[in-house]
Amino acid sequence: MGVHANRTILRSARVLSRETAGQMREQKVFQRLKSQGEDQIALSLGAKNGAPIRMAGRDRDTDHDTRVVVKDQVKVQRPPLYGVYLINDDFTPMEFVVSILEKYFNKDHVAATDIMLKVHNEGRGLCGIYPYEIAETKVTLVTEDARQNGHPLQCVLERT
Numbered sequence: 001m002g003v004h005a006n007r008t009i010l011r012s013a014r015v016l017s018r019e020t021a022g023q024m025r026e027q028k029v030f031q032r033l034k035s036q037g038e039d040q041i042a043l044s045l046g047a048k049n050g051a052p053i054r055m056a057g058r059d060r061d062t063d064h065d066t067r068v069v070v071k072d073q074v075k076v077q078r079p080p081l082y083g084v085y086l087i088n089d090d091f092t093p094m095e096f097v098v099s100i101l102e103k104y105f106n107k108d109h110v111a112a113t114d115i116m117l118k119v120h121n122e123g124r125g126l127c128g129i130y131p132y133e134i135a136e137t138k139v140t141l142v143t144e145d146a147r148q149n150g151h152p153l154q155c156v157l158e159r160t
Contacts (some may be wrong), residue, residue: 080159082135084127086119086142087154094120096151101127104142129160 084105086097094116101112105127119125130138135157146153 079131081129082132082157083129083160084135084138084142084155084157085124086115086127087156088119088123089152089154092146092151092153096146096149097153100142100145100153104138104145127155132157 086100097116097119098109098112101107101115102109105112107115107127115125115127128138129135139155139157142153142155146155
């Protein structure tokens with residue numbers, strides 16, 4: 001082998017060692033992200049099943065690694081809440097109102113009696129606060145149960 005061949009082999013070995021060092025750095029970044037629970041970020045960057053992260057536009061001939069990993073923050077908003085109210089009437093028995101509160105709003109007998117008395121004395125009483133779909137379902141169930149039992153009890157929802 002000549003001097004030229006030895007230089008080519010050395011140059012190839014340097015390029016190969018740089019590439020291996022780059023892969024090791026990428027693997028460390030992936031492991032750090034994974035240990036911090038950032039699997040989705042690591043996977044979105046191209047790391048799959050423990051493979052090293054590969055980034056587009058990386059210059060493999062430099063020793064400087066200037067890549068940036070950006071974490072997108074997703075802000076989740078809580079759904080708006082609605083209060084479910086029972087409306088007083090002169091015809092629905094108090095015992096039926098208490099049973100409705102126990103059955104559909106998971107109130108114990110004492111709490112149900114307190115709410116029933118509030119409905120009776122103040123004209124309406126708060127049964128619970130829920131997201132819209134749950135509040136709507138409870139209003140429907142209470143209204144249907146009251147109608148099936150022949151009572152004009154009204155149940156409404158209001159945004160809180």
